[in-house]
Amino acid sequence: MRVLRNFLRPGWIALAIVVIAFAVACFWVLAPWQLGKNSRTEHQNDLIKRAESSQPVPIGDLYQDGRPVEDAEWSRVSVTGRYLPDKQAVVRLRSIEGSPAYEVLTPFAAESGDTYLVNRGYVKPVQGTALPPITPPPSEQVALVARIRAAEGTSPGREPRTEAGATQVYSIDPEVLGRAVDVPLAAGYLQLTDDQPGGLGVIDLPQLDSGPYLSYGLQWLAFGVMAPLGLGYFVWSEVKQRRAAKTGAPIPKKPRERGRRTREALAASSTGSVVHSEARGPIGSGPTSAPDDKLSDRYGR
Structure with a gap:
């Protein structure tokens, strides 16, 4: 319950409302809008293809009560x-x-x-x-x-x-x-159509192109899935950090910090030098040696 109370703050509540509203819009408004346009375009393309492969018929066969029958367009x-x-x-x-x-x-x-x-x-x-x-x-x-x-x-x-x-x-x-x-x-x-009595400039048929509507619709569906997953990741990260702070456990280092330390270790191993620790004591707290000992080690006694 204490963990739950941490997320009942205005910032988290507002974020949850925005994410839920965005996901609902993706699934029930934006994606159906684009997928519907794709369906209508595909249907029109099918009608044009069918009309191109069929012969002209008397107009009375495709008109009833002064209106075209269903799917008679083109x-x-x-x-x-x-x-x-x-x-x-x-x-x-x-x-x-x-x-x-x-x-x-x-x-x-x-x-x-x-x-x-x-x-x-x-x-x-x-x-x-x-x-x-x-x-x-x-x-x-x-x-x-x-x-x-x-x-x-x-x-x-x-x-x-x-x-x-x-x-x-x-x-x-x-x-x-x-x-x-x-x-x-x-x-x-x-x-x-072409070469008809009274005809002027011929209006060509539209290109049989489905357009980008299908891909747009799938993208909106993907966004609708990613938004709640992103919110879940932020919640999990917040809970993890709070638990680490409560138990006193060290918070895992960021990938950038771990990468820097790894590069330093590799550089030290290749040159034979020693990697210095980040922990430093006060001046004069380290081991000391007399100047004579240092000179004798270098030039001999």
Whole structure:
């Protein structure tokens, strides 16, 4: 109990609280956060691989009640209909190969009666960040092949606005954009593939890279284990020192002190000299000899 009371001091209690809170955050917040990002990235990579190895299917096979079915993202679909260029919008603040760009969104009225939002690709500004002229889509009925993409959502304060004679948005959100252009749009959107009618600059598929999330998650788990172990080591060291002080036993020398004494002993053995002890008595307390005896020992009698 006396040992326990020694650790019921504010400093030790605060240290224990910090260590426990850090370990809890590692196991239940930080590690799951990184491991969850790794799982989502791996899932997206699997969807892209599956979509690349499959053929386009009619859009009705992957849409139900105006929404894409589960795990339909990145799948290629075919759809026939007409563009609605007067309802067109552009996405601001995009980057293509490190350069600023706009992505062009045009509603597409399908033969089935549904209207889908089509990302026709990108255009790059000619001067600064000014919106360049955009090639209009075909006016006749066309057949498209595109990839299903999930909506990005809209952040507060980032609603659509009209600028430079065009409706401009910060993200691709069919629900919000549909209200802005007064056209009900199906959920998600379609991203055109290569060589499609009305296509502009082709947006490439993302790289199949899992990222560092798995290693980060494992590191947080390791930190969560190391923190309590470190606290346990400090507690053990404190108890050991208190017991040594109570019994009067000498406290073990530090490794640095032991290393210094070992080096001195090795140096003495190699030169044949004597290692002097740290304990020194007062001046004149050591053995003495007469000067005659010293001279006779050196030069003979």
